[in-house]
Each structure stands twice: as structure tokens, then as C-alpha cells.
Amino acid sequence: MYIRVKRSKTTYFIRCDPTETVLDIKEKLQVLIDQPVNNQRLILVGTGEVLEDSKTLADHKVENDSVVALTLRKGGLLNSFLSDFYASPVYYWVPLCIFYVADRSLNS
Numbered sequence: 001m002y003i004r005v006k007r008s009k010t011t012y013f014i015r016c017d018p019t020e021t022v023l024d025i026k027e028k029l030q031v032l033i034d035q036p037v038n039n040q041r042l043i044l045v046g047t048g049e050v051l052e053d054s055k056t057l058a059d060h061k062v063e064n065d066s067v068v069a070l071t072l073r074k075g076g077l078l079n080s081f082l083s084d085f086y087a088s089p090v091y092y093w094v095p096l097c098i099f100y101v102a103d104r105s106l107n108s
Contacts, residue, residue, distance in 0.1 A: 001064035005029060018058040022051040035072055043069040
């Protein structure tokens with residue numbers, strides 16, 4: 001079977017089997033897009049379901065010619081935190097503090 005993986009204006013046609021895991025598909029994509037699997041998120045178009053790495057395509061009811069959206073996590077600690085933060089069903093409120101320190105000893 002084939003699935004269509006879409007990212008922006010690009011569509012990748014991936015040959016796969018219903019018994020393959022989502023992680024298997026991400027590994028195929030890694031070769032094509034040069035992005036590590038942990039930076040990839042696959043979402044089944046139509047249901048909006050985020051596909052879990054350990055489950056098979058059949059588990060997620062992905063069929064021949066299904067369309068899957070690909071999103072990529074941007075680098076950096078803050079982006080990684082925010083991505084995990086919004087993907088989590090539990091929200092944590094973290095105060096953001098910006099400090100301004102003036103050195104007044106130079107103006108004496």
C-alpha cells in the first residue's frame with residue numbers, strides 16, 4: 001500500500017505495509033528529509049490523530065492512499081519544551097521572568 005505524507009507544498013508517497021509501525025515510517029522519511037525521527041510528528045488527516053511510534057498503521061486505521069501530515073520540531077530547548085508542553089494533556093504554568101540589571105557604579 002501507499003500513504004501520502006504531506007509537509008507544506010511537498011507530498012511524499014511512501015510504500016508501506018499495514019503491519020509497519022509509525023516509527024518505521026518515520027525512519028523512511030528520515031532518509032528523504034534528513035530529519036531525525038524524534039523531530040517528526042505524523043498526524044492522520046481527517047481525524048487529527050497524532051500517530052504513536054509504537055503502534056502499527058493498522059492500529060491507527062491508516063489505509064491505502066491515506067493522507068498523513070508531517071510536522072517537524074524546531075531545534076532549541078525552548079521550542080522543545082513548548083512542543084512537549086502543548087502536546088501534553090496536562091498543562092504546567094511556568095512564570096517567565098526577565099531581569100534587567102543596571103550597573104550604576106560607572107555613572108558616579
